[in-house]
Every structure is written in C-alpha cells, then in structure tokens.
Amino acid sequence: MALPRIPRDPEDDHSAAAVRARHALCEEVAGRSLPHLAGAPVPSSSARGKIENLVGYAQVPLGIAGPLLLDTHLGRREFLVPMATTEGAMVASYARGMKLLSAAGSARARVLAHGLTQHPMLVYAGVEAASRARESVPALRAEFERLVASVTSHGRLVAVEPEQVGRRLVLRLVFTTGDALGINMAARAADLVSELVARATGALERYVHGEDVEKRASARALQQGRGRDTVCEARIPRALLHEHLRVTPEALAAIQASYRIGFARLGTHNWLVQAANGLAAVFLACGQDVAYVGESAQGFLELEVDAAGELLACAHLPALLVGTVGGGSAQGTAAECLDLLGVRGDGGADLLAEVLAATVLAGDLSLMASFCTHEFVGAHERLGRNRPGAAP
Amino acid sequence: MALPRIPRDPEDDHSAAAVRARHALCEEVAGRSLPHLAGAPVPSSSARGKIENLVGYAQVPLGIAGPLLLDTHLGRREFLVPMATTEGAMVASYARGMKLLSAAGSARARVLAHGLTQHPMLVYAGVEAASRARESVPALRAEFERLVASVTSHGRLVAVEPEQVGRRLVLRLVFTTGDALGINMAARAADLVSELVARATGALERYVHGEDVEKRASARALQQGRGRDTVCEARIPRALLHEHLRVTPEALAAIQASYRIGFARLGTHNWLVQAANGLAAVFLACGQDVAYVGESAQGFLELEVDAAGELLACAHLPALLVGTVGGGSAQGTAAECLDLLGVRGDGGADLLAEVLAATVLAGDLSLMASFCTHEFVGAHERLGRNRPGAAP
Amino acid sequence: MALPRIPRDPEDDHSAAAVRARHALCEEVAGRSLPHLAGAPVPSSSARGKIENLVGYAQVPLGIAGPLLLDTHLGRREFLVPMATTEGAMVASYARGMKLLSAAGSARARVLAHGLTQHPMLVYAGVEAASRARESVPALRAEFERLVASVTSHGRLVAVEPEQVGRRLVLRLVFTTGDALGINMAARAADLVSELVARATGALERYVHGEDVEKRASARALQQGRGRDTVCEARIPRALLHEHLRVTPEALAAIQASYRIGFARLGTHNWLVQAANGLAAVFLACGQDVAYVGESAQGFLELEVDAAGELLACAHLPALLVGTVGGGSAQGTAAECLDLLGVRGDGGADLLAEVLAATVLAGDLSLMASFCTHEFVGAHERLGRNRPGAAP
C-alpha cells in the first residue's frame, strides 16, 4: 500500500473542487463514506450522553497532513492525519515534517507502558492513624480487584501505592483501560476502593480526586507517565534533512541545546516545541477530549547527532491520554476521522497514540528547522493570519 | 435585561424539538440568526488562511450554560455561555455553578493586566559579549518601538527586559495586542527586534522563540502572567451554598486545603480543579485556539470562609490567551457563539476573558461541592458515559 | 528523666561562666566529657579520610535548645539539641518552639520509610535498544543483589526500577543503608549494577549519576522521598499556644493558607518556613553533610485547627539525609554532639531524624507565630545582628 500525495490546487486550494478532491481521497483511504466531514449535520441524538443543553454543533476547519509512513506495533503503515485548527500554516508545517519522516522511512513509534492513574485522598485524625491505614492497604488488594471487576470488564487495577503526607493518605491507583481512555471507569473504581479503605481505617474525610492528577501538566506525570507512555524516533540522513528542511543535524542539535536552557528557566513540564498544536488538532478531529492537551503535551524532544553524522530525533510523550472506544469517538466526524486513520474501536488506541507521537515529532522537526532558517515568521505571513489587511 | 431559564425537556432533552427551542433562545439573545449552529455547513472559503489541505469541518456537540449574571468592566451583564464538549455531565456541572453565582448576584470579574510576551534568545561567543549586548539593549528602545509600529497599529511594545544566562541573552518582550490574541503580530515584532539586537551586538545565533513560552504551563507565566491576567470572585451566603450545592463554606475550605497539598506534591502550575474543561469547551465554541488551554488553565482557586461565615470564592487565571478579533473568531459557529456572548470584534476580548474566569469559578465550585458530597461519580453515571452497556 | 532548664545569665549570657555552666549541663546529659566543644583543638589526624590539604578547623558558635520532650520510636525522650549558627535570634526561636512542644507533651516523631536512591543512566543507539534493555533488567535482579552484597554488609538493594526516556534508561535504585547516610556505598553499588546492565545490554554510554538526585531539592524527592522520610506532629491546646506564642490556632491556619499561595507562586519544593535554618544548625553541630540541607529541607508544614479547636501541627520531611555512622560523625565536636543527643553510632540514625523533624516543627511554629504577632523583626533587633552600630 502506498498512499498518493494529497491533491492540492495551486490556484485556489480552498475552492470547493480542491476540497472535494481531498475528501474523495479520504473516503478511499477510509474505505467508507464520510458524509459529516463533507458537511452533513450530525443528528442531535448522536450527542446523547455526551453533553447537556445541546443547541447544535461547533464546526472547526479540518485538513489532512501526510502521507505519514510509520513503523507501528502492527507493522509499517501509512496514514493521512486529520487535523482541525484555525491556525494558518500549522497543517503545512506538520505536512512538511511528515514528508521528511516518510522519505527517511525510519520513523518508529511505540507505546512503552499503559497506566491510567487516580489519586484519592483520605484524611485521618493524625499521623499515627494515617500510618496505620497505610500499613493496612496491601492486605486489601484482593478486595480492591473484586471491586474494580464489578465496575468494568475492560479495565484492570495494576498497582496500588499508598503514599502518606502528614495525616493524609494518597492512594495511587494505576489502571489499564483497554482501548478506552477510561477515566469514568477509573473514577468509579477509585470511589469504591477509597470508600472501602476509608471505612476499614476510620478516615475522617475522603476525596475521590484529592491529589487531582487530571488535565494538567505535572512533575509526577512527566516522571511516572499516565495513560499511554508513547515514543516516536527517527534517524534522518544529513542530505535528506538538508533537502527537506534546509538545515544540518548540528544546527538542530544547537537550537535544541539553547531551547533546553530556555525551558529550564521557564519552569515547564513540556520540553517539546509545538506538541500542543499537533495534539489539539488531531484530538479535535478524532473526538478526543481537548481538555487533556496540556497533560498529553508534556514530554521530551531529542535532537542529537549520532556517530555517523545523522540526525537522531525523538519525541517522547509519557502521558498521552486517548481512546478509540467510548468518549466522543463513536459518532459523527470523530468516527469518520478515526476510520480515516484506521484506528476506530477495539485495538485502535495504541495505534492512535503512535500516530500522535509521530505527528508531534514531525511538527517539532519542521518548526525547529524553520526557527534555524528564520523562515517561521515568513511562513505565517504567507499562509496564515498575517496577510495584509488582517487583524494584528 | 433578564434572560429566561434555558428550556429543557425532561422526557428527551436531545430531541430535535428541545434543541430547536434552545437554538431559538440563542438567536433571540444574539440578536441574529445562527444558521451554522443549526447545522448549515460553513463554506470552505471561510477557512482560507486558517488551515491548509482542507477537507471539511469537524463537528463537536455544543450546549449552553447559564444564564450567568456577572459584574464586568462594562457593568452587570447576563450571559448564555456556549460550551462544546463530549464529556457528559460537564455542561450540567457548569450550569449548576452558574445558577449559584447568579443567585448570589455577587460574581465580579476583571482583567487585571494585559501583556503578551515573547522571549527571543541570542547566543554570543561568551559571557562578556552577552553582558555587553545586555547593556546595550535599553538604548535601542525607541528603535524597537518604531519596528513594532511598522508591524501593527493595534499592538504596542510595553516592556523590554534583557535577561542573561551565561553566554545567552533572553529578550523578554511584552506587548499589548488590543482585542486580538496577537501572537502572529508579537512573533513578527520579536523577529524584527531580535534581528536588530543581533546585528547591533554581533550575536552568533538568534532564535525567535528561544525561551519558548507558548502553549504550555510554566512557572514564569503563573508568576508573571501572560495575555490577559483575569480574576473572578464571588461572596456566597451560607444558606445559598447549601441550597444549591448542599455544602458548607467550611467543607469547601477543608477540601481546598487538602487539594493544595495534593497539587504541591504533584508539582503543577494549575491549582484550579477543572479549569481545563471549561476553557476547552468555551474556546472550542468560540473559535479560540485550544492549543492554549494548558497555558490558560494555570492559576489559583481560593475557597475561604470570611469573618461573617460566608464563602469567599475566587478563580485567578494569570495567563488567559484569547481574542475576539483575528484567529478563528470571524467565521462560522465561532462568530455565532461570540455574538451569543456579545463579545465579537473590537472591545470584546476583556469581556470574553471575564466570562471565562466566571465560567471557571462556576465549574470549580460545582465540582468541589460534588466531591464533598460524593456525588461526582453518580452524576457521571446518570448523565454521562457510564450508562449501562457503555464502554468502560 | 527530666532535664533541667538550660541555665542562662540575664546579665551577660556570653560570659565564660554562663558558657561553662551550660557546657557542664551538656557533659552531664551526654554522660561523658566534651573537651572539643570546650575549645580543645581536634587533632589533625582525626581528619584523615575526611578532607585533603588540611590546614586546621573552622570554628562555628554552637548553642543548645531544649529540653525537647518527644515521643520517638524508642519511647518518650528528652533532648538538648545542639545548633551551630551565626544567625542571632535563631536558637532562641527554636528554643521557644521546643518549650511549647514540651509543655504540650504531645510531639511525636517517626521515620515512615527508608530509601537512599541512585539513578545511573545508560544511553543506547536508539529507542528500540533502550526498550530491550529495560525489559531485560528484572531478570538481573539476583545478580544485582550479589553485587551490592559484595560492597556492603549494612546496606541492601530494595528496589530496581528501570525508567526509559527516549533512547536513555534511568535505573532507579533504592537502598537501605543502616545507620549510615550511605552515599558512598550506594554510589559504588550503582557503579557495579549499572556496569553490569551496560555490559549485558550493549549501552553506548553509562553515567553513574545520570539523573543526579543528590544535594538538591526536586519534585521527585518531594513525592517519592529519599533517605529517611520523617514526620513530626503535635496537638497543641489553644490556651498553651496563647501562653507560649500569643497566637490562636486560627491565626496560624490563616497565615499558613497565605503562605501556601506564596509558595505556589514561588515554585518551590520546600513548603516549610525555616527548615533550612534548623537543619543546617544541627547538621553542622552533629557532623552531618551541610551540602544536603537543600535536599533535606524539602517538605510540608501543616497548621490546622481540629474539631476541638486545638492546633494540629505537623512537619513532614520526606528526604532527610543523615547518618550516625561514617561520614563526619565519629570525631571531635560532631561525636560530642551526637553523644549529647544520645544518637551516636548504630541504632541512632532514626532517632536523629526524629529529633530533626521535631526541631523543624518547633522552629516553624515559633517563627510563624512571630510573623502573626509582628514580633519577628523586633526579635532580630533585640538578639541579633541589628544592634545599633552593626552593619546593615
């Protein structure tokens, strides 16, 4: 399978015809019709259980980048990546990076670990009571698992770590969640588990999300991971890098070294460059919860020159929170985009995570190169919002 | 002006009739027709300059919460807040909090400061050269302002602070940007200013975003603010709090104290509870860039009992990044939602920021209360994704 | 056993007689002569193996605070705590807090966990090789333990957790170290273990301290602990608090709430008030390595009002790094001070940690109260460096 290049119209690429041509390609790749992407309104009944006080649907422009050739846990695959955004020049930037990765043929992505965490907190009369409670947790493990099994058949409790801080006990619970993001299941399980511990140990207070790890970057998630710990790496020959991005491996390693200092001074958990852009755009297209973008965009970018003088590039996202089952994945344009990627439903979530990591790597390579060659502002002028007459 | 309650159908609130009734209310409030929210496809030409490789539009369910009665810098106003999401129970949670704030009548939101920052970095041969460059920056101030004026008539350079780290110089540039988010203007201005300094001081390298402050939470933004530094506060009588949320001020102060410890251990810059949810939903509805959610959701929640035994609640968002001019604000459902809020175009951005801060406060009050009363999981069961037969 | 009050001379407390009287008390409590504290020079041979290029000994003024009545893991004990410092008013501040804790009779300290960590780092050709290495680590566990046993008979390897970041592998090693701090043993063991893994897995590079966790505050140590995870708590009646510190429990809880916000904005891992002061002073007196003060002073202070209106005060130090065997503990004034506390040698390290946690709690209570009553600056004026004629 080799996907064709994405059709473009040099005269007017936003014409109805140009859009139709790309839509047709998407339908071919997806192997199904994609009516909602083409404008057919999603019926209101599809939103049942997803939202209250429905009045309609927000519409966000959606483009595609690719083809992206990627070594996944299911073997080599090609993808057209759907991205919804209103930031001009962004899809073009990702597309440029994907073209490079595909030409190199060496991009490889994998999910290293799975583990959705919840951290309920219990409060005791004093340190001594909290210590006793902490010591009693391990013996309850079998009962915890029984409780979790009563809530879900897909998820599993894989670790329980009681952590004491003064008279408080944080129960670090780690779940696998199959192909769902699984937060509702995990919250429900955490509720039951923490209630059991509270009752057994005489806690004064119980907060199901006391150390609330959700939807925020954190030192903990950066170190320990959350959701899908995902990495994408590529080895890129010097000539190819110059041909596509007009930079040397050394220039990329040098800018990276300066960025490291900048990020250290800034005090951030996101050591990537535009990870938030790529993730937000694909999340939005694919029905993922965009409130997770800040947490998911944490991680590391590496740009190193190897012994052979080639670029070794790597994006590592330790807390990627996605699902291809449940949430917003089953209806409308989200389902269509998941089908375009070939990741919808059971068995798709790891593949989606791998595509996301590769997308992030593509975007960061392209953007860092444009910073080196001082083309960044120009590209935004040409493609985006800075056209003459536009607002500041 | 007193907005009516949002119509709901207890039998089937996702029926076409129920949705139509709410849509009609939105049109009345907006004072214009809102065809795209009702399903009319946004034309592809609207996406020109906003995206490349367009294939269509992502559609995301959109509901409304409110009415929200708020003291703004333009006086008391009422709002219906559009929120796009697929997380069941979320809009209901925000609506509950808004009902409480409106009943209290005391919610007051303000933008405390404006300042979009850029941090270009220059690299020198050594510390001595960097120090000399640092010392030469102040004298160039007039020329910087001339350069910025050549790029924009709405934005203004309000501060230039050179910060040295070893042989590198970070130029902290602070801009006001009118009602646009203004990032493209600021990037272009930073490009020109840093190029001037680099030329005048013999920098070896220049990176327009060397200390890249964009689209990520950071210690710097939390302290110094970025974009619109916005706060919303409300004083809520004990009886009202009990009536609406079934909690006492003391219970909220107690959960807040425990959360503080949890967040401190976590290592996060987001000390609010579900700020990312509310911001992502309104950003999506209103054509704001959702990649900024992680940065915008940083800040502080305060829940304190005052001397009279009332609850003093406050959400402070020091780095809210929004615009009502430029970006994705001018077309389709985004323009319709901005019109629903009455904030589209010039003069609207501060008002939008104020509505967002109030929305965040409403959501955090509601959610913290549900944690206290252990209703959180139940609400998700009833309204959301945990229905019997649903995915985990 | 009830220790007498520390003798003081209201006329001239720095007179030779006043100093002699206290020294005599110390000798009585220690049950031995303490000649070096009284001025006898420590012989140069004592410094063998502790320092190179010896020229003599630094002399730092040393005072005592106490008696401190404390519930320890060995039962209730009283302590005179030696503190070396040149910050006027500091020992007095700690003494005031200890008097309160002793009067309350409720201070209780415990070591919750032991674990000295080392994080050697291995670098591989790529992500795939690093992943393979990570997967091979668990099978080597028995060999690791054999290697550690070859280095030490007191220490034990209690956990090995391989953590992957891109093409790098961090080996999180956790040791128990008996009553020594144990860093040299742990470094040697980490060297052997990482060398074995490097050889077995074909690492390109190996850095014995790649993720260098030593002698610095860190998000990781704050969460996971390092060395001795130690806590001290006390319940203090309202009347006693007023009598000793002239504050109410509510005033302390209120200042604490404000400090929390300050520390959150600051971005620190040390949520205590003057922990660094107390630890530095006792470390210096007791031959502990003062380079560990920044790491050891991390942690949490809690000041809460319980249901009975009493103050619940707690200092939690998750990364206290001390030893009563090895290092600087065996000679001169250090050995004398450890004997004064009754913690020298085997079996003493947990007790020393407990005394340190109680000391920190005493100092923070006293200082927070002086901030509430606005006496802080005055006390420094009266006792310390701000005397008329002193330098600024």
Add this chain to the structure above:
Amino acid sequence: MALPRIPRDPEDDHSAAAVRARHALCEEVAGRSLPHLAGAPVPSSSARGKIENLVGYAQVPLGIAGPLLLDTHLGRREFLVPMATTEGAMVASYARGMKLLSAAGSARARVLAHGLTQHPMLVYAGVEAASRARESVPALRAEFERLVASVTSHGRLVAVEPEQVGRRLVLRLVFTTGDALGINMAARAADLVSELVARATGALERYVHGEDVEKRASARALQQGRGRDTVCEARIPRALLHEHLRVTPEALAAIQASYRIGFARLGTHNWLVQAANGLAAVFLACGQDVAYVGESAQGFLELEVDAAGELLACAHLPALLVGTVGGGSAQGTAAECLDLLGVRGDGGADLLAEVLAATVLAGDLSLMASFCTHEFVGAHERLGRNRPGAAP
C-alpha cells in the same frame, strides 16, 4: 604575584608537619597570623549577637584548594580557597578543577546584578480592594525610600513591584545591600514598607514574609535572581582538558546533554552538578550562612564545544547569597578565611561571589570528567570514606 603550589606530604599528608606547612603558606598569603585556624579557641564573647545559649564551637576540618587564577572585576588575582568539609575526596576534586582553570588562564567571573528581594504579603477583603491597593503603591514610592533610609545607610530600595493574586497583594521589594548579605536590613525595611501600605490601604492581614523567598530553591529565584547574580566562564583548549581531566570537549558536552534530561525529569532548580558541595564548604569556612546553600546552589552549568573545538564551560549562579560585612564574617576562623581570600569587609562581597562561581565551575568540571572516565567511585575509595574497615 604567583602563588606557590600547595605543599603536600606524600607519606602522611595529615601529619602535624604537613598541616603546619600549609598553615604557614596561608598566613603568608593572608599577610597576617591565623591563630584560630591553627587551633586557638575563639573566645565566647566573639559570639555575642550571633547565637543564644552558647556552649562552645563546632570544629569542622578545613582544607585549601588552589591556587586559582581568576579574572575578577578587580583584575587578575590568585586565590587559595578555604573549604570546610568531612567528605573525603571533595577538596581534591575542586583542587583538580582549579588547577585546570589556572592552567587555561581564561577563567573570568563577574557579578551581573545585585538585588536582595523580600515579598511581604497583604490580604484584603476582596479582589476589588486588593486591586485598589495595588494601584496605590506606585504613588508611595518616595515614602518607601524614606523609610528604607531610616533603617540603613548601606542598602537601597531599587524596585517595588506589587503583584496581585486574588485578594492578596505581594509586594516584591528589591534592595541593594552593599557588602552585607543584608537580610536583616531588608526584613526590617520590608516590615516598615508593608506596614505603611497596609495602613494606607486597609489591609486585613499583613505577613512580612508572605511569599517567603528565603533559603530555598525556587523557580522565581532561578529566573529573576536574588542576592548576587554571578557567572564564571572559561575557554579550555582540548589538549589541556585531556592532560588534566583525560576527557574531550565532546565527551563533556555529551554527558551534559544526558544530565539535562535527568534534571528535567527530576524537576529541580539546580542544574549544576556539585554546586552545593563547593558552596557549603566555602560558606562554612568563610562564616557565610550555610542555610542559604540550597538557594545559592541553583543555576546552570554549560559545557559546550565552540567552533574551534575548544571547551566553553560556564557556571551561572543567579542567587548567590553572601556578605563580607556583618553576619558571621567578622570573627574567628571566618575572618581568617576571608583574609586568606583577601575579601573581608567593604568591597569584598563581589570578589567573594566571583571566587565562589569559579570554585563551582572548577568542581563541576572535575566531577563531570570523573563521571566520563568512570573514576568517580575509585577516587572516593582511595581518598575518602570507603577505605577498608570503614562504615558502609
């Protein structure tokens, strides 16, 4: 002026004769007798105003490293650096680095900025009152300066920045403090300034150290600096690096790149390697407050290969807190060590800061090289605590 090499006795370097020989050299360099370093007890009266409940003096072994040839703001100077420690091999490690820096002849240190900060906090009834107070601060500036002048003739208030967080106001005050560390002066000034603001604006509460920036590492100090912002840089030829440390510039740059990732995962504000060791040892020798080590040891190490293939090494310490007037600087061994460095009294503090930055750079170069060549553990075995028969 060229200092001789430090005399060493290969047979027994801790013999009385070897110690005497070095002590004699120190007296010659200091140009005065150094009796207390040689063992003469410091009289108890010297401790007046520095400590309460004095019982004697702690004695800590003190060695010297150097000669260190350094370009300072007063021109090229040579130093013998006094270091007090009980960590075997540490002085030797610093001495090795200083030898390299001196041979390169290129080490250059400078204080880039001065600014001791205090952050008193005021609490208001609500956001509106806090905003009004914030707006009223600039007009009080002249009165602030009058108050500060009433407290000190050496210090000066150079900046006042009111920062609002909800209903709280943090007054960021920046002082210059001459050659004193100046914390007592700054605290007293902050007390007066905040009291004036509180009275003028009707604050409900006032905490003189509300955002307590003292004696802890923090994101704020790392970015904004505190005390003396000091940097030392050196350019080291490849051959010299190999001769002294047996490494290449590339090997040091590579280990540094790996350390950066380790530190980022760790979540620390101290991006140097053993800064805490060197600072603690010199602080202790020179009567500086060791409780400031954690704050002072924050900063950045850079190890880069320049275009000519030489090593460009830099240690940047943005928050170095030292003084050569006041505090513990005027008496006993501290005064002797400050005289040995030639930095005691007025005019000495910047020079001391420069020596400290150079010391940190020397130590980090030496240690990083020993990690590259895997000699670290061996050196500790040979020189330090790991001798056969020693504790673990």
